[in-house]
Amino acid sequence: MADAPARPERRNAFTRFLDTVEWLGNLLPHPVTLFAILALGIILLSGLFGWMGLAVEDPRPAGARGVADDGMIRAVSLLSADGFRRIWVSLTTNFTSFAPLGVVLVAMLGVGVAEKSGLLSAAVRAMVLSAPRHVVTVAIVFAGIVSNTASEVGYVVLIPLAGAIFYALGRHPLAGMAAAFAGVSGGYSANLLIGTIDPLLAGITTEAAQLIDPDYEVVATANWYFMVASTFLITAIGSLVTIFIVEPKLGKYDPSRADPTILDKRMMDDLTKSEKKGLFWAFLGVLFVLGLMALTLIPEWGILRNPETGDRFASPFFR
Structure with missing residues (x-):
């Protein structure tokens, strides 16, 4: 007697939703490719907005560094010769001037x-x-x-x-x-x-x-x-x-x-015994360093507190 055909698995709405999410996720390219696509998109959009003459009001106060005389921010095209030179010259400074x-x-x-x-x-x-x-x-x-x-x-x-x-x-x-x-x-x-x-x-x-x-x-x-x-x-x-x-x-x-x-x-x-010993001494080292850090921050005379206000958070410790 032939085996009965297997019944198809019942898939509820939530399972189908998860399958859709998985399918969409698999469509995404490699992160490096995504980065390249976004970079190219910025260049193309800058050319479009520059051609349109797009401008918005600058939210920074008048006289602040970088604020134009008319208080507007205008799109700068990177598709022009000046834009290409700007990309080429700023490659290193964009990286090194990143605050964090x-x-x-x-x-x-x-x-x-x-x-x-x-x-x-x-x-x-x-x-x-x-x-x-x-x-x-x-x-x-x-x-x-x-x-x-x-x-x-x-x-x-x-x-x-x-x-x-x-x-x-x-x-x-x-x-x-x-x-x-x-x-x-x-x-x-x-x-x-x-x-x-x-x-x-x-x-x-x-x-x-x-x-x-x-x-x-x-x-x-x-x-x-x-x-x-x-x-x-x-x-x-x-x-x-x-x-x-x-x-x-x-x-x-x-x-x-x-x-x-x-x-x-x-x-x-x-x-191993070496790993356990290493973790033990590392834990003691952490406690010692935390103790030294506490001495610079917790007491009123802590040298890494804000010297003007005494604040602990807006202080040299966290800077």
């Missing part, structure tokens, strides 16, 4: 040392591998969010580690990698601490705000309360979506179809 560049470069020096020494990898593994089985999804999403303290380490370490952990637990590895990716990408600006992204965003916002008020300054802690609240909110949402939407959508995992040889089993190993 210096802060980010210095921060990345420290992140690079911490990553090369194995500190960041060991810290992320310790956080995830020590989590109980029933909260491993929550631990992975949370670790992905806080990993932006060390810039892009979450992409390099946590995503493959999450796949290996889910595989070891008999769960679908893609669900674990999706949970880690959601935490790292979806929670990139959230954290419990100030990370490398915060001075960058503060510098960009300061430059924008100073178009209106040349003396306005945005400090790196401007979004701190929002970041802390977002950390727990995104952890909850990412965990629930992984457990109740992503894993069921992937279906039952069949370990026989996997190739375990492609997994780096060293990622699943417990921390």
